[in-house]
Structure formats: C-alpha cells, structure tokens
Amino acid sequence: MSSLVIFLWVSNICFDTLGQVAFKYAAISPTNRDGLYYWLDLAKNHWIWVGIASYIAEFLLWLAFLTLVPLSQGVLLASFNIITIMLVGRILFKELLTLYRIIGMLLITAGVIFVGMS
Template sequence: MSELVILLVLSVVCDVCGQLAFKRGADALPPASDLARFLPALFTQPWLLAGIAVYGVEFIVWIRVLMLAPLGIAFPLASLNILGIMVASHLILKEPATRRQYAGAVLVTAGIALVASSL
C-alpha cells in the first residue's frame, strides 16, 4: 500500500474519531445559556480536549498528504469522512440514520471512486 493511501485512510480515521469525541464532549457540556459554566467547560471537557488532540495529529497527516498529492485529488478523497462519520455516529453514538442519508453517502462514495480512479 502506498504512503499516500495509508495517510488518506489515517486522515479519515482521525476526522471520524475527532468528530465522535467532539459530539461526546458537546453532549457533556452544561447549557450554553449558563456562560459561567459553559465557557470554562469548553477548555476542560476531556472529550473536547481529545478531539482537539486528534485534530492536531490529523493536521500533520494532512500536510503530508498535500505534499504527495494535488489538492484536487486529496480533498475529494478525504470526503470519505462523510461516510465514516455517518456510519460511526449510527453504530457508536446510536444516532438514527435514514435511507436518504445512506443514499447520499452512497452517491458521495461513488463520486470519490470516480476521483480516485484518476490517480
């Protein structure tokens, strides 16, 4: 497997994990109407901090991806995060997923396959 493929997969995995962490963190925050508790919690909530750390890793991975591939190819391939986040939110967070969402994810994935075929 080429370095580019490994890095793109790692980028998508980081994005999915980061979004799941942000969602868990957001769900644990006090109400935004209570600014005295809400604002400090933004900087101390463990899930939010984990999401930021994962995005730090993703930033480094993404810069390497951009060193290896044109942005017009790399960015569409990174859009696999749409499918990954939808599936992960359904399986891990138990969020509902409709047929329309799955159909949209299939269309996005088909578009990504077209872009990938130009590599």
C-alpha cells in the same frame, strides 16, 4: 495511489472521525452551569482535548497528504469522512440514517473510487 498516500488518507479520515466523535461527546456531557462556568467545565472535559489533539494530527497528516496528491483529488478523497462520521454517529449515538443519506453515502463512495482510479 501509493501505499503512503493510502496510509495518509485513511489516517486522516480516522483522526477526523475521532475528533468529531470526541467533540460530540464533549457537547453532550452533562453540565448544569451557564455562562462562563459552562465554558470552564467544557475546558476541563477530556473529550475536548481528545478532539483538539485529533484535529492537530489530522492537520499534519493532511499537509503530508497534499504534498503527494493534487489538491482537486485530495479534497474529493477527503469527502469520504462524511461516510465514516455518519456510520459512527449511527453506531455510537443512534443517529438516524435515512434512505437519502444511505444513497448519498453510496454516491460518495462511487465518487471516491472514480477519483482514486484517475
């Protein structure tokens, strides 16, 4: 893989992870209102906009990435974001990392390495 492909891949994963974290922060923001007022409060939450901006950046990076790698390889490499999101979830939100999740992360990492070498 070229340095540009690696840069686009890592940037894509970073923006996807940032977007997921931003949406999680928005989702857990306290609000005591229901219905339409809940959604209006959510629209005013800066984390929603950080998440949307991150997803737009991720989308553009993904398109650039796909111009350089086959789709079958790109999709497998993109699965690495599962690992970053699980780790960030553990660090920021104290989410549980079970033995099965850790084994899954190791298998995904091995798969990404094999795909990257092909």
